[in-house]
Amino acid sequence: MSAARRYDRRVKRAVHDRGGWPTDAAIDRSEHELADWELLTDALVGALGRHGVMTVDQLRRGIESMPRDEYERASYYERWLYSAETILTEKGVLAPGELDARLAR
Amino acid sequence: MRYRPGQRVRVAARPHEGHHRTPGYVKGKTGRVERVHASFANPETRAYGTDGLPKQPLYLVGFAQHDLWPDAHGHNRDRIYVDIFEHWLEEAE
Numbered sequence: 001m002s003a004a005r006r007y008d009r010r011v012k013r014a015v016h017d018r019g020g021w022p023t024d025a026a027i028d029r030s031e032h033e034l035a036d037w038e039l040l041t042d043a044l045v046g047a048l049g050r051h052g053v054m055t056v057d058q059l060r061r062g063i064e065s066m067p068r069d070e071y072e073r074a075s076y077y078e079r080w081l082y083s084a085e086t087i088l089t090e091k092g093v094l095a096p097g098e099l100d101a102r103l104a105r
Numbered sequence: 106m107r108y109r110p111g112q113r114v115r116v117a118a119r120p121h122e123g124h125h126r127t128p129g130y131v132k133g134k135t136g137r138v139e140r141v142h143a144s145f146a147n148p149e150t151r152a153y154g155t156d157g158l159p160k161q162p163l164y165l166v167g168f169a170q171h172d173l174w175p176d177a178h179g180h181n182r183d184r185i186y187v188d189i190f191e192h193w194l195e196e197a198e
């Protein structure tokens with residue numbers, strides 16, 4: 001097997017690694033108005049970063065760790081929220097299930 | 106810095122389970138070093154809560170559009186530029 005061929009082999013790609021995925025769907029180029037919770041999510045993750053609680057690399061890793069079907073279903077900032085909860089739970093800032101318990105009140 | 110501007114490099118095609126910033130569509134492809142940016146904390150370890158040190162050299166690598174997307178309809182001389190860390194690059198003949 002030649003070297004060129006060896007390097008042509010397909011490498012398994014994670015769900016977020018989408019550049020060049022074939023699709024027949026049209027690209028949605030419409031602007032969309034951000035909801036309040038989306039603005040707050042952006043501010044929250046920004047504040048967590050500035051205070052050294054989590055990095056953008058951790059945010060991305062948390063997003064990439066989402067189960068494939070949840071990733072596909074989630075919107076952009078829903079992925080941020082999923083990741084922030086994952087990372088903060090890992091660090092012990094949040095107790096497991098703490099957010100769900102508070103939301104249920 | 107292991108590579109210099111103008112040098113031909115190939116992006117490693119190795120699998121990598123964890124977080125990394127090398128897009129799948131350039132893995133195994135050959136391009137040219139356009140610029141040496143600087144060295145930065147390594148996102149592959151920083152993503153797991155470390156400081157990401159030692160810093161890793163980051164390059165701007167240019168690829169011929171038709172090498173990455175043979176079916177693309179764009180101009181034949183179009184190029185794609187991607188930031189790639191040194192440990193993802195290999196010397197190309």
